[in-house]
Amino acid sequence: MNTNRKVQSVTGAVAIFAALGLALTGCTNTGTSGSGSTGGSTDTAQTAQAASGPTCDLATYGGEKLDLKNAVVGFSQSEKEDNPFRIAETQSIKDEAAKIGVKKLITTNAQSTLSKQISDIQDMISQGAQALIVAPLNSDGLEPALSAAKAKKIPVITIDRKLSSGACDTYVSFLGSNFVEQGKRAADQLIKGTSGKGNIAILLGSSGNGVTTDRTKGFVDEIAAKGPDLKIVAQQTGDFARDKGQSVTEQLLQSNPDISVIYAENDEMGLGAQAAIIAAGKTPGKDIQIYSIDGTKNAVEQIVAGAYNGVIESNPRFGPLAFKTLQSFESGDKVGQDIIIEDSEYDPSNAKDKVDSAF
Template sequence: MKLSPRLSLGVLAGLATIGLALTGCTNTGAPTGGSSNAAPATQSVKAATGPTCSLSDYKGPKIDLKDAVVGFSQSEKEDNPFRIAETQSITDEAAKIGVKKLIKTNAQSTLSKQISDIQDLISQGAQVLIVAPLNSNGLEPALKTAREKNIPVLTIDRQLNAKACSDYVSFLGSDFVSQGKRAADQLIAGTGGKGNVAILLGSSGNSVTTDRTKGFIDQITAKAPDIKIVAQQTGEFARDKGQSVTEQLLQANPNISAIYAENDEMGLGAQAAVIAAGKQPGKDIQIYSVDGTKNAVSQIVAGAYNGVVESNPRFGPLAFSTLKSFLSGEPVGQSIVIEDSEYTPDNAASKVDSAY
């Protein structure tokens, strides 16, 4: 992840705090979206209008990150590319800017462990917390512990059902409803607006699943009345579960012509199930998903997958630039939405090396 000499992440975060929309502008100086020749290696701010949060609002002390102990709570075991890239980005940026100490934990997809992990980070002296929540609800005990000590909490990639600038400082992440809509647009274009579609839902209890489902269904309903959604079942964001669920769905609904998976891992599991059923993925049954992993994008290049909407996990630079602004007393947006690219048969070959 590299900062552009023209427009740094710190500048982007600063612009975000005063509510400027930066749609179409990336850290690399290239336009974002499906028409760009390369997926952005870093994150750019899509829009950050709305309320801000400052240190005076939060009642915390000013902190220099070079003198700080920062805790990072990862929610899921790192057996998929999104979590691997996310943790690596936080780790790399902490080293790059010279954070005094970074302490990392992994909740292994268990909510009770994430609560205890965050409390352990605090007991180990963490003065600042970056949290990738497992679920939108349930972290209240950990947030309460942090708030009682005025420890700033920055949340990334999944939004909490809690109060910004009170229970936590800010959320950094994608527009998940938009991701669902864009995946629907890809599927509509690829199928000609006709067919029977199965949805592989993500894990229940978090904003990602809820919003990606809503965006997709709303867009299909509004734009493609000849597409019928014949099944919806959770694959829990896991490849093996995505495969087993798809096998069951194909047996129950042999007329399925397209699959929307709410992450690439489930999409790749669905691809394996399609092959096992004696059909050609990408042709007999089209597959669309959200994430932007190199594994999935490579399958588009191979003609065995049809489209991917990116969900950029490289939060390190934007997270630390946001924290730096906040901890120095500057206001930051309570919700900072990033710009995501996308991959199609037309651009996947030229963009695959920028996937994660």
């Protein structure tokens, strides 16, 4: 994923999941499949299928066929690597580049600054990058860098965050989770865990972020459809940060003492909410339930401890899927403009068995 996640202690392992053969033109999100996207030493199976949506190819995008083993590839990370998601995401790209024998991988980190990400991408182009994998900081604003790549017919694969500009124009494909579906699945976990009753506070992600919009929509729509006895009593942004999630939750618990469940749009805010619940003299996981999205080991361990109630994974292991998509595109095959990576989930029934696969 997702987002501006800040973490105080980082644990977890990164795994390379299996990249499929054939021209990658789409990928299903199989939800809670037992072979879902879990890390550790287990490969994650992705399911290829004929694309149901628009595709992109070299003839349309422009450029010449490229052998990645003889190519320079650039990876632009958007956010500081002080959180499990970004660490796992970057490592997955590096691992897969080494696995397939890319001639050279250039990596940069924009440190959560849009202007730096633009200059990072432009610098990689000047260093001879022939293909780019970009984890965008924002859905908008990268146009100067994308235009520079397009002018040189350099293919761009975006991961984790979708751009507002058109696919197969300024970039080839977007690889990421279905964020609306993530919100929906979090709502389903919450409905089951609360028996469909309670007062909900939502810790929203960063304002103006497409991930926030989608995770909110999926959750709110599902609650409205399936949780008539559940009431959303408060919504406030926590900016995807643990400290902000804690301070916001402290305020919400004071103004809404009847809150019985929290939906946080990432694990970091959920863990911040957990600290606020404890500070308020209540027991997290029992007096006030917590559900969030990410799949960090820190959060999953809290489910095992009984102090957290559910987590929907946002899979950060894009390396195999990104390079397989690039390989297919550079071979002249059609690739999907939107490719969905598979996300797992954790709850009290499986967290103990799956905690080692969290990132």
